[in-house]
Amino acid sequence: MSDSDKTIAAITQSIKEVGLKAGAKVVGIAAADAFNSYVPQGHRPEDFLPGAKSVIVAGGDGPTAGAWHAPDHDVIENIGYDLRENVAVHVMADLIEQKYGYYAIQAPAREVSGHTPPMSMMLAAVLAGLGTRSLAANIILHPEYGMLYYAALITTLPLQPDHILEKDVCPAPSCVTMWERFGTTPCLSACPSSQGGCLDGKIAGGKIVENFYDRERCHARAQTYGAGSFQKVLLEIVNEEDPERRKTLIYSDFFTRSVEALAYYKESIAQCFECIRVCPVGMKQRAKM
Ligand code: SF4
Numbered sequence: 554m555s556d557s558d559k560t561i562a563a564i565t566q567s568i569k570e571v572g573l574k575a576g577a578k579v580v581g582i583a584a585a586d587a588f589n590s591y592v593p594q595g596h597r598p599e600d601f602l603p604g605a606k607s608v609i610v611a612g613g614d615g616p617t618a619g620a621w622h623a624p625d626h627d628v629i630e631n632i633g634y635d636l637r638e639n640v641a642v643h644v645m646a647d648l649i650e651q652k653y654g655y656y657a658i659q660a661p662a663r664e665v666s667g668h669t670p671p672m673s674m675m676l677a678a679v680l681a682g683l684g685t686r687s688l689a690a691n692i693i694l695h696p697e698y699g700m701l702y703y704a705a706l707i708t709t710l711p712l713q714p715d716h717i718l719e720k721d722v723c724p725a726p727s728c729v730t731m732w733e734r735f736g737t738t739p740c741l742s743a744c745p746s747s748q749g750g751c752l753d754g755k756i757a758g759g760k761i762v763e764n765f766y767d768r769e770r771c772h773a774r775a776q777t778y779g780a781g782s783f784q785k786v787l788l789e790i791v792n793e794e795d796p797e798r799r800k801t802l803i804y805s806d807f808f809t810r811s812v813e814a815l816a817y818y819k820e821s822i823a824q825c826f827e828c829i830r831v832c833p834v835g836m837k838q839r840a841k842m
Pocket residue numbers: 689690743744750751752770771772774775825826827828829
């Protein structure tokens with residue numbers, strides 16, 4: 554390894570440690586140009602930061618073990634767990650600019666139209682070697698922690714990239730066995746599209762060979778409160794001619810929670826984790842005791 558490679562490896566390691574200390578559960582790195590083979594122009598790191606060399610991806614914990622065991626399933630979302638990976642990204646971006654003198658920005662991940670984000674955090678996590686897509690709503694599963702929330706930063710700093718995992722995390726060995734015996738898996742049986750659910754798929758030779766996820770149906774069920782529900786009720790309110798009924802709609806529990814979801818950006822992520830609740834990957838982390 555040349556001296557320059559050793560320096561890059563040392564900087565890479567120290568940035569990862571800072572990210573982990575700032576609250577990320579895992580940190581991985583993708584080469585910025587690794588996105589080029591998967592997404593068109595307009596969705597690549599270079600489109601958001603000219604001269605981009607690296608993408609640092611932070612995975613944050615999902616709900617605590619206690620939250621997974623709450624008898625009221627809505628509780629998981631109401632307490633919210635989608636911030637720690639963003640904090641880690643901000644801390645690492647500051648470090649890169651202040652200590653190393655390179656540019657760094659948080660990768661834009663919130664959709665601006667439809668469901669397509671400017672940059673895919675799912676792809677970033679896969680390219681950074683943090684996990685692979687699953688049969689459960691395409692959620693990226695980390696081999697040890699299962700579902701995590703992801704954020705990323707783009708930087709002009711050259712770093713040592715990680716690589717896509719060699720072995721797919723999904724299906725887990727026990728899911729392959731279940732598939733061979735019963736023709737289903739825990740996640741598919743939690744939400745089967747044949748019975749009004751959102752998921753379907755096929756496994757052959759221990760690998761996913763078909764994968765179906767009805768995102769619109771899942772969205773309507775899992776994201777009960779958010780921009781969609783706000784718009785839906787708002788339309789009803791503006792078209793309502795009866796002032797008493799209009800008032801009832803405005804002060805209704807449903808509309809109030811929709812407004813709160815927008816204001817706090819909390820309840821709008823998901824209210825259903827059933828496909829992940831039954832997934833064996835990361836089960837130990839969700840159980841703890
Ligand atoms: S989040 Fe809920 S509704 Fe969506 S796919 Fe999973 S189990 Fe089905």
